[in-house]
Every structure is written in structure tokens, then in C-alpha cells.
Amino acid sequence: MPGTGSAYGIFTLETSGAASVAFSADQTRIYVSKYDGKVDVFDAASHAKLATWNVGTSLGALTLSEDGGFLLAVERFGPPSTPGGGYTPPPASQSSTFYRIDTGSGAVTTFTRAGNAYLDIEIVDGQKAILTGGQQQVTVFDLVNQTYSTLPGGVYYSNSSVMVEDRHLTLFAESGISNGPLAIYDDRTGTVVAHGDDYQTGGPNGGSVGFNYGHQAISEAGGLVAQFIYHSTINLYDLNLHFIRGMTIDGPVDGLAFDPTGKFLYARLDSGQLNKIEVATGLVVDSFAVGTTDWHNNPGSGDQIVQSADGKTLLIHDNSTGKLQLIDLTVRDERFEGTGAADAFAGGKGDDVYVVNHAGDTITELKYDGNDTALASIDYTLPDYVENLILAGTALNGAGNALDNQIIGNAADNQLAGLAGNDVLDGGAGRDTMSGGRGDDIFLVDRSDDRVFELTAQGRDVVYTQADYVLAEGQEIEVLAASSRAGTAPLQLVGNAFTNEIYGNDGANYIDGGAGPDYLAGYGGNDVYIAENEGDVVMEAVGGGRDVVYAGSSLSLAAGSEVEVLSALSQAGTSALQLTGNGFANEIYANEGANFIDGGAGADYLVGFSGNDTYVVDNGNDVTVEGLGAGRDTVIALANYTLTAGMEIEVLSAQSQAAATALQLTGNGFANEIYANAGGNFLDGGGGADYLVGFGGNDVYIVDNAGDRVVEGTGGGRDVVYARASYTLNAGAEVEVLSVISQGGGTIIDLTGNELGQELYGNTESNFLDGGGGADYLQGFGGNDNYVVETQGDVVIEGAGEGNHDVVYARSSYALGAGQQIEVLSAQSQGATGALDLTGNEFGNELYGNEGANVLNGGAGGDYLVGYGGADAFAFTTALGGGNVDQIADFLSGTDTIQLDDAVFTGLTPGALNANAFVTGTAAQDADDRIVYDSATGALYFDADGNGAGAAVQFATLLGHPPIAAGDFTMI
Template identity: 30%
Template sequence: MALIKGTSSNETLYGNNGGIADQIYGASGNDVLYGGASGSWTGTGNDSLYGESGDDDLYGRDGDDLLNGGTGNDDLEGGDGNDTLAGGSGNDSLDAGAGVNTIQLNLGDGQDTLWLDNNSMANVLQLGAGITESMVKLSGTDDYYQADWTVKVTPADPMQSTSLYVNAERQGDYYSTNYGAWENLNITSIRFANGTVWDINTIKAKLKSSQTSGDDFIHGENLADKLYGLDGNDKLNGFEGNDTLDGGNGNDTLAGHSGNDSLLGGTGNDTLYGQTGDDNLNGGDGDDWLEADDGDDILTGGSGNDRLWGGDGNNKFSGGSGDDDIRGGTGDEYFYQNRGDGNDTLNGGTGQDMVVFGSSVTRAELSTYVDSYYNTTYLVNAVTGDTIEFSGIEYFKFADGTVVDTTAMSGKIANTITGSNSSWNGDNLTGTSANDQIMLFSGNDAASGGNGNDVINGGAGVDTLSGDAGNDTLVGGSEVDYMDGGAGNDVYYVDNASDYISEAAGAGTDQVISTASYTLAANLENLQLTGTANINGSGNNLSNLLTGNDGNNYLKGYLGNDTIDGSNGIDYADYRNTGSNISVILRTGAVTGGAGNDTLLNIEGVRGGNGNDYISGNTAGNSLFGELGNDTLSGDSGGDGLNGGAGNDLLIGGSGKDFLTGGSGADRFDFNATSELGLGSTYRDVIADFKSSEGDKIDLSTIDANSLLAGDQAFKFIGTSAFSGNATGAVRFSGGVIQISTDADTAAEFEIALTGVSSLLATDFIL
């Protein structure tokens, strides 16, 4: 072995060739150390190079070399062979070279960069003493040509923090393939000083979990890949195979390439390219661009104003809500349309194309409007006011199986009356004795249907609509409208809480369909909320049917025997301001007392009235409010939220983790069985506002403190003392938690948490 030592000067030191193992020390100064002789790029010995202090360059060349930069910002190149590289303190650059190499990273080493190439295989990252798993975080950023990732070590002492940035520009790491896994990682294990090893699968999993918020470029292989962009503005490429691409949040670009791919844009304004194969493209939320290219594809715009282009193949299109631009290609294509889809433009392109209407759309509510100035043809939905501008469409199909060709559909339907579409002069239109369709546009218009079952759409402006005789449909349109259906079973569409409806007594069974919070006027029977907004609905003195939408609704029946159906969402039956006592049992849906006997369906929460109410839940997690009066609230099973409100209330959580709020007054929190109690923060009930000063009590009296003895044994409160000896039947309070022992050991079997309470007395309990 040859020992070579430098001086304090800036020097270039060479080792020997011929397989001699050199040991070279740079000492102080900015030195250059070579494992081989001058003029040679081999140097086959197993050399040890130590830069020591200064900004040094170390070249191991061939052989299994040890390179240690020491202090300073050093450059280390291992060359061929199985090398060990340690940058030391300072911000170092490490090039492992070919072979199976070990890279050392210690506390205080600085911010190092590791370069890998295609010949560098199965490397090991060795972490130094004092580095634990909890200190280490892996994160990756990825584009098409390289996949860089970082090992960051964050100890308690920030001066000891360090990191290793792995630059794979010349190596080809990338994030891809099945279920989103980092592939071709040439660091195959991370080893800790205590013997813990993160293998390649652990490294990939941690890198995958970090791929959540950045602007990522993720690409697949020739497999059935599953790629997830998660947060950020991502680019996902499936390449070959039948791939699944999910953009997640952000404005993403997804390309399926070849294969039968499934692309989901998620939230944001996304761009989806199906390319070759029979693909399924779904834009999700946002204003999206979907382009199918080859194959028989399915394109779904979702919410937002989307553009869907078909290309070749027999495609199926559904724009969803929003004003969509949908263009077919060369094949025979289907365009699916439903009520509320917005104002869409459909171009069938070549081929035999068909518009397919959903079950809610009838031919009777559609009329044709021709704009002679622009030479365009529209279908106008008299119920919703939505329009479809169409061209290149051969057929229209309805849910009842009726198929109408374009010639028949484009002809004026009998008894269709259209306003002037002028915002300056309001129209005053009168229908006939037949079934009329009256379409108004902008302006403050008036229309009267006459006899027959008429459909009148007010459009924009403050309109006055009269159905007269017959079963009429009146659509107010935007702004505040005035509607009177007249005799018959009428349907009113409203979008403003101030829309006014006048209905005579005994003039049929009428329904209001609303996208806004609405209260039924006198003589109206039924209210249906639509859409996804969190809006509310109220009845009147009749026996009403109130139905919620897909949002969270408060539904209030008032007088009469009402049926209240929350439908989807988290919905409340609202009895606030009811003067007398009521009983609400959600398990059966029965409501008695008050101003009528109601039936509840799909209701998750109840707001009580001013009386002494009894309200019980069901198997779901319910929210029950007593409001005024001395109320009894029982959660039944499930994790419930109970709030007594004003008054001396009784709260029974039932099974599940419950949150109990007594409100003002002397409230009793009643626990009737051990099945209603839990242990630990995940399962125990929480009392949010226990107040001894108001006379609140915690009632354990119906639970047997010692089941081994005959009879019902009472519990004993021992204050903050620890359980000791035979603790059966003991109750203690410490750290905001009541602990209950029901056996002879010194551990608690059940707990109740109290928020904001630091001490309790025996008088706070009923034991």
C-alpha cells in the first residue's frame, strides 16, 4: 500500500497503477486526488482518498475505492468498481459511477447531490449514527427525461440537518407503471446505523406517498398502468397498454396513447387525449377539453363548460352540466342529453348520428327555434329554458322509444308560440284551447296559456305567467316572476326565493320544483328541491310533501300531516318555533304532537321546538337539537351529536362515540349501560359543556358497578386518586377524563371525556 500525504498548499496528488492500493490524504488546501497514476484513467487498486479540509476533487477510477471529502464543498467521482463515497461536511457533489456503490450520509453533512448513470446498479445509501427513521423524508419530482428525488434528514438540532439530492439525469429513473410505483431506482436500499433497512419496495412506497402536491410528469410503460396525479397541474402519459389515468386536483393533461384507456380529469380545467384504442374519457369538474382520436370512445364532460371532440370511430358523448361544445367525427355517434345539461352545441359530423334524451325529457317540452340571422337551428326546452344548437344530426330518440328524424324535429311543433327575443319590448302572448308551448326570451313578458295542458317558459326578465285551465307547467326563468297555474295539477319551476306563485284553493294538486330555498305559498301541496346546493324548503298549512335535493337541506313542514324526505345529503327536519311538545323517532320516521303527525324519510338531523320534546335517532350518526324546553334526546346507535339547547335536558348518547352538549339549564348526561361507554380517545363519549354551577349531572346509576354481586351496585367517586387494590366500582377524574372501573384490576374499562373541566366532585354524579 502506498501512503501519500499532501501539504497545506493546493495540490494535485496521484496514486499508482498496477493494482496498488493507494492511501492519499489531501490535508488542508483545495486539492485534486487521483487513485491512479498521472496520465492514466484506470488505476485498478482499491484506493482510499481523503480530501480533508478544503474544496477538493477526488477521482477513484477503477477498483473498489473509498472517497471521503472531509470538510468543504467537494466533488467525488468513484469511477468503476464498488465504491464508498462520503461527502463529509459541506455541500458536496457525488458521482457514484459504475458498480454496486455505498453512499454515506451523516448528520451535519450539508446539502449533497448524487449523480447516477446507467451503469450504476443496486447502490446502498448508508445513514450515519443518530439518524432515525422519523427524521428521514423521501420526496420526488418527475419529468419525462429524469426523475429526481431527495433524502432529507431533519433532526432536532437544525445545525445537524442534511440532505441528499439524487439526480438521475443520466440514469433514467422514473415514476410509472402499475399503481404508481417508482421504477429503475438504482438506490435499492437505505440502511440505518441501528440495523434498520428500507428495501426497494419501501423506498418506492415512500416516494409514491410524496407524489401528492407537485406539478408531476408521470408516464407508464407497455403495461396496464395506473397513474395518479393527485394535487398539482400534472401530465400523465399511459403509453402502450390499457391504462387508467386519474389527474386528481389541478389543471391536468392526460394522454392515453395506444390501448383501451380510462382517463379521469378530476377537479380543475383538464385536457384529455384518448388517442388510439377504445377509450373512456371523463373530464370531471371544471372546463375541460376531451379529444378522442381513433377508436370507439366514450366522452363525458362532467360539470363545467366542456369541449368534446370525437375524431374517428363510433363515439358516445355526454356533456353533463354546463354549456358544452360537442363535435362528432366520421362515425355513427350518440349524443346523450338530460334536463339541466345547459346550452349545448352539437355537431354530428359525418355518419348517422343520434341525440338520445334522458327519461326526464319529453318531446312535448321541446320546440324548434330557427335563428334566421345566423342560420342556426335550436331545440328549446320549455321546462328548463336550455337550448341545443344542432347540425349534422340525423335522429332524435326519447326514453319511451320514440325515434324522430331531423326533418320531423326541425318542423315547427303545432301550437308553439315564441316571443320576440327583445330585451326592450315585453311580449304579451295568449295560447289557444289546445296544448300550447309558449317560449319567452328576454324582456318583462306576459303569457296566458288558455285551455289545454300548456308549457310556458318565461326566460329572462320579470315575467307574469298564467296557466289558466289544464295541467300546466310554468317556468319562471331568471329574475323574480309571478305565476298562477289556474285550475288543474300544475308544476312550477322557480330559481329565486322571491318568485311569487298564486294558487286558488281546490285548484288541483300542485308541485313547485326549486333550485333555491323556497317556502310554499297557500294552496300549494308539494315542494321538490333540485341540484346540489345547500338550500332549504318549507311547507304551509296543508299536508305537504317536501323533498330535498343532493345537498344538505333544512325541511320544515308547519301545519298538516307532512311527509318530509331529505333525499341525498345531510338533511334536517326543522320544528323550531313549534309551540307544543313533539315526539320524533327517526328509527321509525314517526313524528307526533305539534301541528300534525309527520313522516320522515332519509333524515339525519332534527331541530326541536319550544316545548318539552322527545327526539331519538337511528342507526346512523344523527345530529339532534332540543332547542327550547326540557327535552329528552336519545342518540340510539351510531356516533351522534346531541345538543339540548335551553332548558333542563336529558341527553342519552347510546352506543357509538357521541358528542353531548347540554346547553343552558340543569342537564343530565345519562349513561344506561356499559355498551354506551367506550375506552380511549377513539371510542369514548365527549361532554362538551359540563357546568356544575348550572346543576349538570353525570348519571351512572343504571349501570351495575359490580356484576359479581347481587342487585344493582352503586359506583364510588374517588376524586383524582389512582385506582389501587380491588378497584371494582371506582370512578376517578384526571386530565379531563372520567375513568370507570368495573373489575378488580387497576385499569379503567370505560372513559368519558369532559371539555374545559379541570375538577369534579362526587355531587356532580348520580352514582
């Protein structure tokens, strides 16, 4: 039958003395702080007073914890000067006190500090409370540790601000002044996200001019701030506090509050009316007479209008009188049932329900007349201004209108159409077909064969599913999500060619974004993702299971997403891929193509398979895996790195050869190419014949294979090669040092330099050291070492006791260095004919020439001289004595000569020896005899005074007692 909606209900909870009010977390109770120091507790449904708790002396602002377990209330500073009197500045002598009230028992805990009384209080993020007044700055109280601090960004706040909170945002507004500064604090970041001044003076933030009376509201859902600034104007700002527009109203305002959606604003006027204003248009869509007909410039503390979470109950607080009223909007809700014939219904302001069972039934609803529902047992299209449709009985088809509709099907196979508006469509249990039309639509599906249709550019549309679901091709649906994120039943969710967002649940989901650049989130569980587009983003929280992403194209894992495995969709494929990990430890598997694989930070496991793959590693624990014959592969190292044993990787290289950060790069058992940078690097080729390039810097190389090749350009630092096995430097490498890896010995190692000057160091074994060309420094240490020298510029070092038979082989004339205990100095080849000058030192040396005309000079000590073929000269140039008698093994008179230094053999002049100065026998025969040869023993003596009193001194022995004549001697 026809019907008309009833009036709203107003109930007075407190006639006076109320300071601030809050709903319980479950919306069943109402808490009221009182000027008399008490907290009253009311039942939200029956309006009955349930309890009164004695808390303090005179309470002000009140706030509820996020879990509903306790309240915080400030001590107001004392009773009002008149009953219900409004806020006045507290005396400076008053202490800063607030209370914690347990909502289960009413138990009170008191917190007091020195300073002024607190003005306002809000609990933010469940961990902190913010208080204004009290100290000389805005105070933060840590609810866990019960400690105080100053709110960050205090320069943007006034300590005399009142606060309004909505979700994560707290709006600060200083009341009672003309410039009206505002600030927004976000508890998610713990920072001021917007601030400014001159909100009432027409300054840089815009808006009408006026005076701030401390009445403002904020809506996170609507993205808006509203502030009453003068006798008939409300300014609107966005959440950056940028001015949007001003709205003219019917008089001064005593309170403001947005509804839960942010689409409507409640304003309490001095006329005693409470107006509901549509924000988008500024139209008053509803109005209630709440009984107060005066206006008070008393901003006080706490919110003057408080709504329940469902928007059905309003609490109106008069800060001047302390009166608290409850407005119950549900009393206007009605249910209309038809007669079975064609009925006409008219509901009014409430949230009405119409039972439609005849095609001739009509519903008349006006705009803003509540949130109404048609319960239809026939196919039905919603008339204007009816928001919801529920199909009952045998109805199959339902359609919405231009509003934001909710359309619910039944167990049949329904066809639902939302048409215009932001609609919610739920097909119910059958195989349903749903289309949303224009607007941001939501679809609820529970079967894989439910069908959802959305044309392009028809809003941001969301499908929530309880079953595996594939978005139909050609349907532009932006979001596909599990109905419950907390669910654990595995789902297969598949997008289409459009850009989709797909959200799984805590089960082991299979998520495929389809062809577009998609955003995929699996949440908990071991999820599998198919990423077909390089722009796909996969998000996984830490600890969200072992997750695998299969990439059909190149892909980079998103930063902060803990995905354990990134793999080519087909490892048998040959299309080259770029696969990049992130800061976690990733496993990355490519395919048979020439791939680029970068594990990112973390200890990664990288597998390229066949193809000429390139890897980027930045962690020494990264593992690169390559099989035998699987292409020419390159590892680019951003940090010290050792190739994994058994992996045939051809190239290991620094990322930039121009960089100066030193690296340690180590190969493995295969033949590797290793390229460093301009820093002082450490390069170890490992087993195999390696190619090592250090570039600039003082580089250190480890070689263990004669086939290793070290490349160093001219001026590339002081470079050292340590050899684990015998090694020859390749031509052209300007390496300054070639050394056995350990001078402690254990292995005989032969070292050979190149045409440049090097330092060569052996060990305590019997080494072979050949400096090659250039001026070399050769040191064998212990053992019977063999040296090869090229020029007199070569230096051979052998300490006392370091072997008993060290040999220097000379390719050119050479003199042993003083102090070097080298037993043998020899031409490198006795068969050669190139003349050599070989000179020993103070030790007893063996000197061996060749077939050329050599000069052998043993130096000091008892030397053994062998000239071999050729016209050799045996030189004596050191002071004579018993320890300096040389042996000449193969002197041939008439061919070889003996050269005597006139500074040692005094009295003789340079040139050929005078025949009168030579005698054969055992002693000088006359005063002219100087050189005496004992042919029986082969001994050669020098007698400085002939047959005088002085004794002859032996300086040589000719082995084999060969004949010798005066003509065989030359004075030098």
C-alpha cells in the first residue's frame, strides 16, 4: 500500500555538563566526559545510562583507543565559571593532567606534568596520543613506554590548537584568531603532510576572509577539509590545504562533521538546525531542528558533532551549555509490501525497503531521501533515486539506474546491469552475467563461469572472486581480487590484455596478469605468477611464502617484493630475456637464448642455460650456473666475486673498467677471461688457461697454469703476478713483479719474465729464474737456483746459506753483485761463440765461458775458471792473498792470455809482460823476475821484489800444468 516516511528521533543524553563524547569501538556504547570530572556511559541503542565513573575534577576533551580498550581524557583546569561555560584560556599555574580510563572496568590511571592545563587530546596510530595546551609545544605521549616528546614539525602547529581526527589524519586548527593556521598530521608517516597560515584573511591560501571560531572537519575518504570562517561561509580545502571553494550557509556554525563517505557535511547552525549539505553541490539535502537557537563563540575541545561508523546515529554536543543530544536516523526507515496488484509506494527520508512483486508496482523516491532498497521477485529495473536491488523468488534480470547501486542476484542464472553510477553487483549462486556500465563498479563472483562485461573507459572496475576466475578478453576491468585476502583456499586468477591489478589471498595462488602491464600481489602462500609484460609489477610481502614468477618477457622484480624465484616462462625458449632480481635472495632461471641476468642485492642463484648469457653479480655469495658448451657467458661483477666451481663461464669482468674501486675477481677450473678496472685489483684465474687483464692500478694476479696470460699496459700501476706453477710472462705485459706464491717452498717453480724489467722471486726450492729482457731483479731464496741474465742491468740476489750450488747463466757479459753467494756464473751455452766478459765476486765462484773469446775474472776468492774454446783471457784484478787463488782449468799457451792489473801487480807496466819478468821454476832467479811459474805444480806466483827478501804470493793454478810463456801475459 502507499506509505510516507516518519520523522527522525532526538533523544537528550545529557541536559548539561557534557565536555566531549566518543563511540565505543563496536558502536554499542557512548562515552561522555563531564565538567564535573565524571565519565558517563550510555547504551547507544536504548539510550540508557549504564555507568558513571569518577575520574577527575573537571574533564575536557575525550578520545578512544583504536582497540576500544581505554579512553584518554584531559583535566579541563577546573569547573567552568558558569554551569556549562565554554573554553577560556587556562591559568599558567595549572598542572598538565590527563587520565587513562579502562573501558571494561572504569579503572583510572592519572598522568601529570608541570605546565598549563591540556586543551585537546587525540590518539593516533594506536601507539601515541597527541595533546595540545599544557606545555609550550604540542606534546606526544607514547602509550607503550609512557614517555613524553615534542610532536615533529611543531613550527606548523599552535599549542592552543583544537584537533579533529579521521582515520589516519589529524587536523590542527588554532581558534580565536584571525589568521587561522591549519596543519594536517599523518600518523602513517609521523609527519606534517600539509600546513599553512592566513586561512581567514584571504592570504596565499585563498578563501573568504573572517575569524576562526575553531569549528572544522576533515574527511580522509572525501579528501576534504571544511572550516567555518565567518558568519555565513564555510571554506573547503583539499588535503594539501589548497583552497577549493567557499559555501554560503544560513548563519553562524557551532559544529561541523563529514559523514563517513565524505560526500556530505553536517553543519549545526545558530538557528537550532542541523543541516546535511551535499559537498559537491552545496545543497542542503536534509535538516533537523535540534533545539539550540543561539550561537556561541566557544570552540572548546572535542568534536561538536560525532557520527557512528554507519552514519545512522548523530551525537550533537553544545559546547556552551554542555547539552548532549542523540539523533537516531533509523526511526525513519520503513518497509513497504505490496498487495500483489499494482501498488504505488513513497518512502520519504529514511532507508526504505520495497517488496516488489508486480510489474505495475511503482516507487517514488526523491533525491537525498535515504538509501533505499527494492526487493523484487520479478525482473526489475530500479526507478530514480532507489539505490539497491535484491532479486528474490524466480526473478532473473535486474538493472540499476544512474545512482551508485547495489544489485544482488539469487540462486538463478541472473543477468545484472548496473548502468551508470558506481555500482556493486553480486550475482549470487547461479551462472551469472553482469555488466556495470559507466562508473567505478564492483562485481562479486563465486563461480568460474560467472561472466563480467565492462567496456573501455567506463571507470575503475573491480571483480572480487571466491573461485578461480579469468577476466574475459576485451573487457576493461582494472582489478581482479580474491574476495577475502585472509582466505587460504588456492585461487587461479587470470587477467586479460588490459592493464590489470590482481590480488590473491593467503593461499597458494596462481596469478597471470595477461598481456598488459599488470600489478600482481599474492599475499601469503606459495604463489605462482605469470608475467607476460615487461611492465608487470609483482608484490610479495616478507615471509609471504616461497613465490615463483614465470616471465614471458624481460622483467625486473619490484623493490621490496620478497619473490624467491624468477624464471623464464619456458626454459626451452630462445628469445633473449633480461631478468633482474631485487634486494632479496633470488633464484633466477633464464632460457636457451642470450639472456641478461641480474640478481640485484642479496645472495642470488643465477642460471642462464644455453646461449651467450650475461650475468650481473653484486654479492660475493651470488652463484652463477652454466653447463658445459652452453655458450660464451659473461659475469659482470659489482663486488668481489669468485666463479662457482664447475660452471663454464668464459668471462668475468668488472662492470666498468674506468672505475677505481678495487675488486677481487677469481675464476674457476675452466679457462676464464677476467677483466678488472682502474683500481688495485686482485685477479686469480683459478685452474685452466686464463686471460687476465688488470687495467690501471696496482694489480695482483694469481696464475697456476703455464697457459695463463696476464695483460698490463704501460703505466698501469705496480703489478704483481704470484705463480702457483712454473710461469712465463707474456710479451708486452708491463708487470713489475713475478713471484712464487709462497717463498716457503714445497714446489719447484720456474719463472720467466719478458722483454721489460721485472722483479722475480723464487722460493726455498731449486728454482729457475729468467728475467727475460730489461733490467731485472732476481731472487731465488733457498735451494740450488738457476738464473738467466740478459744484461749487466740484471740483479741476482742470493743470501749466504741459500743453497750450495746456485748458477747464473748469462746471455751477455755479466758481473755478479757483491755479497751474493752464487756458486756458478756461466755462459748460457758453452757452444756459443759470442764473446762474454764474466766476473765473479768476493766469494769463490765457478766461471764458465763458451767457444768465443771470453774474459773471465773470478774477482776475490778462490775461483774456478773454464774458458772453453776461443782465445780466452783470465783476469786478475783483486788484492792477492792466500784466499784468492784461482784455478784455470783449460789454459792454452799461445791462444789464451792472463791479464794482470798493474795496480795489483805493482812494478809492472801496462802492455805485454817483459820477458825478463817471467821465470819458470819454484822461485825468482834474479831481481827482475816478477811472475814465477812452477811447471811441476801449475802454480803461478807474483814476486814483487824478485829474488829479494819478500816472499812470492800465489795467485793462480793452471790445472794440468800446461806450458806458459811470458808472451801469454798482458798487463792491464
